[in-house]
Amino acid sequence: MNTEEYILQRLNCNAVQRLESVQTLWSGYGEIVRYRIKGEHCPESIIVKSVSPPTESAHPRGWDSQHSHRRKLLSYRVEANWYRDWALQCSGPSFVPECFGILEDISHENSQINAGSVQTAEKCLILLSDLDQAGFMVRKKSLTIEQSKVCITWLAHFHARFLQDSPDKTWPEGLWPIGTYWHLGTRSDEYAVMPDSPLKSAASDLDLKLNSCRFKTLVHGDAKVANFCFSQNCDRVAAVDFQYVGAGCGMKDLIYFIGSCLTEEQCHLEYEELIEHYFSQLSVALKLNNSHLDFEMVEREWRPLFFVAWADFQRFILGWSPDHPKNNGFSQKMTDIALESLVSSSGKI
Ligand SMILES: Nc1ncnc2c1ncn2[C@@H]1O[C@H](COP(=O)(O)OP(=O)(O)OP(=O)(O)O)[C@@H](O)[C@H]1O
Ligand SMILES: [Mg+2]
Known part of the structure; x- marks a missing residue:
């Protein structure tokens, strides 16, 4: 079944037309395409994340390996699982696209995500609502502090929605047991x-x-800021790109987001205020979503992990691309704080 046929079937529409490629995916693994559709009760357009991995991939930085290829394939599978089994739980400020269908052309290779053995999709189509149509038509590369708080509110509500006290090892089913793409277990070459x-x-x-x-x-x-879509006046935001969604401490998203959109000077001046904003929103969101969990205990555990998470990402940057602008004085300062905290708590780890 080709893409147009699948859209016709899933949206029960009369006509479908490829409008434009929004962008190609990483290293030639596919593309994001906007389709116009016509039919009663149909949206005007939808977005298709179309994954079609190259037979011989060419990684831009020379880390190409079977291992990274397999991880990339798994990441699309995780994103499909996210939209099928989890995304509907998002509400309020943590807006995400609606998923209209997932078409997977399964290979027979077995790989490990969570909860045992799964198959990776060789080709995959994810049909999503068009966020531009939903009022999120602005993309940004850098943000003011006020705009960054809108995304931090998104993160806090998202984290509150899925917060767990001591989850067992099978959680979160179908997603990464450790979320993010830079954690040490997956970065032995860079280390x-x-x-x-x-x-x-x-x-x-x-x-x-x-x-x-x-x-x-x-x-x-x-x-990162590129994975947020903003409303016209940047007071509302939606997120895309769930390839690395998985279990973890919320500080990992917060440090990575701040590093993606603020200058080094903004970071120095404002990071404490942004941490305050995050925790005040987490407190509000927990009352709405997960009120049986004790906010103060979460805050006590997570606040010091801001520096630990920053140092952990700095470890990835120093191995992957030490000349990257993210290796700056602010990151070194955060890393020093984390390393000092390890020394002062040594024996307690
Ligand atoms: N549902 C959507 N509505 C509007 N725009 C979207 C939607 N999904 C994605 N986009 C746009 O396309 C861009 C790329 O999408 P996405 O982040 O999912 O792919 P990607 O990061 O390129 O994937 P990869 O990491 O494999 O290269 C987004 O940053 C966003 O601007
Ligand atoms: Mg992206």
């Missing part, structure tokens, strides 16, 4: 090429601190 440093020596302690926290939620896993 190996890091020059020796206190951060390198502390990498597994930082990783353990993050992974052994009592309160876990779903982290978006790639919550």
